[in-house]
Amino acid sequence: MKRKLGTQAADDAAKAKAEKMSKRGLDRREMVVQATLLALGPMLWSRRLLAGETASADRRFLIVMHGSGGASIVDSFMALASSEVQSAGGNSAGLNCYDPAQLVSFSDSPLRAVNYQGTIAVLGGLKVQGNQDAFVRKHKQDMMVVTTESTSVTHVTAQKRAITGNEAWSGRTIQEAVASVYGKGMPLANLLLGQGGYIEHGIDTSLPSFAKGLIVNDPATWSKGLSSAYGLDEAPSEEVMAIAREIRDQMLDGPSTFYRTFKNSPVMQNWVHSRGDTRALFEQSKLAAGLDISGTNGSAAELMRIFPDYTWDPYEAQAILACMAITQGTTCTATLGPGFTVVSKGGLTETRNPPIGFDFSHASHRGVQALMWTRMLSVTDRMIEFLKSKEYARGGSYWDRSLVYFATDFGRSRVRPSGADVFASGHHLNNGVLVMSPMANGNKVLGGIDPKTALTYGFDPATGKPEPGRKTEEKDLYSGLLQVLDVNTSAIHNAPDMRAMRRR
């Protein structure tokens, strides 16, 4: 009645349990149901089926790259030159616009780049060398900026709305929506490596369980927890562990008063399922070894060279884990990004991540924006290169099927003290986001910016034509991103067709 165990001892244990069950007069129907489920279990979710499905599936991949604290679009790809503000009759000294020497425009692209150089005094005079232009030159064909108007300037609320489209799809996050379509058969379909509202679960109770995100708090070591014994020198052999597991399940837990009293509890049922079939699948698939960030793991070794600072910079460790999980057929959506905690190899002057990330713009706007954008673009560039180098089973590369959504909380205020280069900024609903994908309408800015106010405005969803006075709401962006990923958005009430965001 149980799965084939392959050992006499385990068979005996199963037999003993069956006898005990019979003696106790256990419900026959329950025994039949359990036996059927146990017999069918491996067929329903076997490694072979998993591998086959993963290899042949026509999947898409979503990377949510979050800029916590407010990644400002007017300090990057929609930056204004002071001369533009003046020409429009605006007050360039009082508005956040850049000296033409710090701003790069391109003849073949509407995108801008800010190459800001300066220091952040409150970080011990940390020198900042922004160089967004190299990134734009390299990736502009896959870069699309979408202007936005969000609905909250409270961090976690705004973050959550950035991934739910302000509850557009019954509270389903964009990661969950993608995982529910492309994650079937994947053991860790939705990997949440980031922070805050970006890694919160949605509230759609109809979501398939496989699409629910798994939160990873320590990317450098987390994967070891996908096996109960992987990499432990003191662990007994797999055979001994299998016997111990079988005896525990059948001779200790099965007949125990505790189990028989509470066996209908969903928590207990989930626990038993997870430590049984799920763990077996993970261990048979060698997930812990495959996702282990160590030199003995071939794919990790390659990524450890690409992201050499993973030991002290968690963002780089996140990138390694995300790349491995996606290219090993384990995951179809990964969420990562710099956090709110300080990252530095040494003292203040070596700060790579200021406290509260982009939100440290409260103390020094331009320096922090330049520092954080450079940080995010550097990691993104390396991830894209890696994904481009990995061939997908159905042809093309993993990058051909991927989309990077630079989610952010909100924009930043546009005013500055007259002519100041170093100034503080506050939160602002108006902004824009960067989307990168070969499937997106690349080398485009959807919407526009008013040079008198430095505020962005929306666009026609069908043509992409800028429309002053129009706003791109959270739901519009959410729907458009899903449509780029070929996810059916008919479940979203009044979902707009954001044709302008799609390349084809």
Place this chain on the structure above:
Amino acid sequence: MAHRKILSVGILGTALMLAGCSWFKKPKGNNAGGRGQKQTQSVTGALGDNGEPGLSNRSNIRFKKVYLLRNDFAKALQLPPNQLCKESGKDCLGSYNIVLGGVDPNMMLYSRIEQPVTTSPIAVERIALQACSRRVNLDFGGGKPLIFANIPASGSTFEQSHRDAVQRLYQNFLQRDPTDGDYAGHEKLLDSVGSMVSGQEIGKVWAQTACWMVATQLESVLY
């Protein structure tokens, strides 16, 4: 006369109501039932008339969150709470903090998961294996053993020393004595280990896995 009629109707109505209540409480099958259910509240596992524990209708079970689990394991194995296990040289509970229901202000995660995720039981098994290995190494290391005393290194016969160790494991982890079935399970384990492990390792491997089995029993990790 009318007074008597009213009294009769009242008594009859009350009787019917009480009977109705008891009907609602009637067990639907062998495992559900009022009397048995009440008796299973006891940690000693007292049984109902039919020898079966009652099936809880509320089934209000939770999993032990990170600090509760850590403290219970540390107390059961008499180890420092921060030395139960290591991952890459660090306290492993940090690696599994979130999946074990912890919070992390650095991640802006201020509310914990109430339901275990798929990796929660696996993380618990991993922690238990490391913690048990530490206890076994200490007990077999020449000092005064706390749980595994006088366990033969190579024998695969279930002796009194094995029974004593099993008894201590159950008392430490589950606060109860083992049942005959529990002893049988551990004896079966020793028999299996004896046929799979080379001579001098039998006692140690048995101790390690016996400890792991009890530490990861449902009764140990859920409450």
